[in-house]
Every structure is written in structure tokens, then in C-alpha cells.
Amino acid sequence: MLSLKALTKTYANGVKALGGFTLDVAPGEIVAVIGGSGCGKSTLLRLIGGLDQPTSGTTSINGEIVNRPHPLINLVFQEPRLLPWLTVHDNVGFGLAHADRDERETRVRAALQRVHLKDYGHRLPKELSGGQAQRVAIARALVMRPEVLLLDEPFSALDALTRATLHRHLLDIWSETGATMILVTHDLEEAVALAHRVIVMQPWPGRILDEIIIRRRSTAGADASGLIPERPHSDRDKTRVRAALDRSLKSAEAGSAAEAYPISLETLS
Numbered sequence: 172m173l174s175l176k177a178l179t180k181t182y183a184n185g186v187k188a189l190g191g192f193t194l195d196v197a198p199g200e201i202v203a204v205i206g207g208s209g210c211g212k213s214t215l216l217r218l219i220g221g222l223d224q225p226t227s228g229t230t231s232i233n234g235e236i237v238n239r240p241h242p243l244i245n246l247v248f249q250e251p252r253l254l255p256w257l258t259v260h261d262n263v264g265f266g267l268a269h270a271d272r273d274e275r276e277t278r279v280r281a282a283l284q285r286v287h288l289k290d291y292g293h294r295l296p297k298e299l300s301g302g303q304a305q306r307v308a309i310a311r312a313l314v315m316r317p318e319v320l321l322l323d324e325p326f327s328a329l330d331a332l333t334r335a336t337l338h339r340h341l342l343d344i345w346s347e348t349g350a351t352m353i354l355v356t357h358d359l360e361e362a363v364a365l366a367h368r369v370i371v372m373q374p375w376p377g378r379i380l381d382e383i384i385i386r387r388r389s390t391a392g393a394d395a396s397g398l399i400p401e402r403p404h405s406d407r408d409k410t411r412v413r414a415a416l417d418r419s420l421k422s423a424e425a426g427s428a429a430e431a432y433p434i435s436l437e438t439l440s
């Protein structure tokens with residue numbers, strides 16, 4: 172169980188990126204986080220990943236407080252961030268440098284297989300397409316066998332066709348590993364297609380504007396709360412996500428001028 176309690180983050184420049192963010196995520200749940208630019212989505216993932224410290228509040232996994240990178244939590248960024256001088260195989264195995272050699276080989280092979288790149292281990296990052304490089308980045312996270320996978324707009328730089336393929340791969344990975352996933356995205360279709368639950372955020376300070384459980388139709392056609400992501404979602408839930416997202420985008424637009432100058436005139440006078 173991943174538990175976020177009243178997380179706040181105020182940066183040194185005075186920007187209140189998060190103001191009291193509370194969320195419990197069940198094991199194996201896929202939660203999408205969506206919202207206008209600047210509403211604190213990346214800040215939230217950085218705090219959960221232990222890459223930055225909250226101003227107040229806590230993140231815990233299975234009751235253990237997270238305040239630095241944790242072995243059960245792994246992050247995939249918008250861009251693959253591969254080491255250009257290492258092969259695909261060595262990039263994926265990088266985090267296992269201290270593991271036994273046979274163990275490392277088995278895990279790297281399995282991770283590459285999961286992203287359908289088992290014959291690409293010898294290639295260098297410059298010899299990969301954008302979609303392949305991002306799959307390597309996902310394999311690099313999977314090789315650590317995380318319980319929680321944090322995905323920060325991992326597909327946003329890819330074309331629609333590649334994105335659809337990677338959605339399929341991600342759901343296969345979810346079925347095989349049962350990993351909990353938090354997916355930050357700008358893409359409403361992606362959020363609704365992949366997640367059990369969509370959190371819509373509002374900026375300054377970043378907080379939850381709405382939370383929508385995505386109901387799926389069962390193969391029999393009735394509404395089901397079985398929540399299998401690949402099944403068709405309910406249009407009503409999607410409409411609710413769209414309406415909340417519109418409100419979030421409007422408030423991001425209205426707030427961006429104020430955000431650029433967080434010190435108010437009253438404070439200066």
C-alpha cells in the first residue's frame with residue numbers, strides 16, 4: 172500500500188507546488204494524474220520517488236516512510252535518460268551492478284523480453300527509435316522489480332501508433348507483475364484508457380480537484396467494477412474527467428501570471 176499524507180511542497184522561490192496532497196493507492200492499482208501545466212504533477216512524483224523532500228507531510232510504502240529513493244519504487248521519465256556509452260543490456264542492468272552475474276543476466280533478459288526487445292541488448296541507445304528507447308527505460312525500471320512504478324508522461328514524446336503499442340505493453344506488464352502504477356499524463360484518452368482511477372489536479376497550490384473511478388464494461392456488456400483497464404470504459408466517467416480537466420486548465424491559465432510573481436505587491440510594500 173502506498174500512502175501519501177498531507178504532502179506539501181513550497182520551493183525556495185515561494186511557489187506552492189503542492190498544498191496538502193493526500194492519497195492512498197491500493198496494491199496493483201493504476202492511478203492516472205492529470206491536470207494543467209504547473210499543477211504539481213512532476214513535483215508529486217519526485218516526492219513519491221524520494222528524489223526530493225516535502226515541506227511537510229509523508230509518503231510511505233507498506234508503512235515505511237520514504238524520504239530517499241526506495242528499492243520498491245521506480246521512476247520512468249518523459250525522456251529515456253539512457254547512458255549513451257552503454258549498450259541496451261548494460262543500461263538495463265545498471266542498477267544491478269552489485270547483483271550476482273547469473274542473477275543479473277536472468278533479470279535483464281526477462282525485463283527486455285517484457286518490453287519486446289529481447290534481441291536488442293547489444294545495441295547502443297543511438298541505434299534505437301524513440302519508442303524503443305522508452306521501452307528500454309521501462310525495462311530498466313522493471314529489472315529492479317518495483318512494487319510501485321511512477322511514470323512521468325512516459326509516452327508524450329511518441330507518435331500515436333507507438334503510444335498505442337506501448338499502452339498495450341504497459342497493461343501486459345501490469346497483468347504479469349501486478350505492479351502499482353502512478354501515471355502522470357496530459358492526455359485524457361490515455362488516462363481513461365489505462366487507469367482504474369483518475370486524479371485531476373488543480374494548481375497553486377497543487378491539490379486534488381476531482382477523483383474519478385473509471386468503470387469498465389464487462390464482456391457481458393453490463394457496467395462492472397472489475398476494473399480491468401483494457402475493457403471499454405464508461406462514457407460518463409470520461410465526461411466527468413473532461414469537465415474536471417477543463418476546470419483545471421482554466422485555473423492554470425488564470426493562475427499562471429500570479430505564479431510567475433509569487434511575492435505579492437502587499438508583501439513588498
Ligand SMILES: Nc1ncnc2c1ncn2[C@@H]1O[C@H](COP(=O)(O)OP(=O)(O)OP(=O)(O)O)[C@@H](O)[C@H]1O
Nearest residue numbers: 182184186188207208209210211212213214215430
Ligand atoms: N525546482 C523548482 N523550483 C521552483 N519552482 C519549481 C521547481 N520545480 C517546479 N516548480 C514550480 O512548481 C509548480 C509545479 O511544477 P511541476 O513541474 O510539478 O508541475 P507539472 O504539473 O508537472 O507541470 P507540467 O505539466 O508543465 O510538467 C510550477 O509552478 C513550477 O513552476
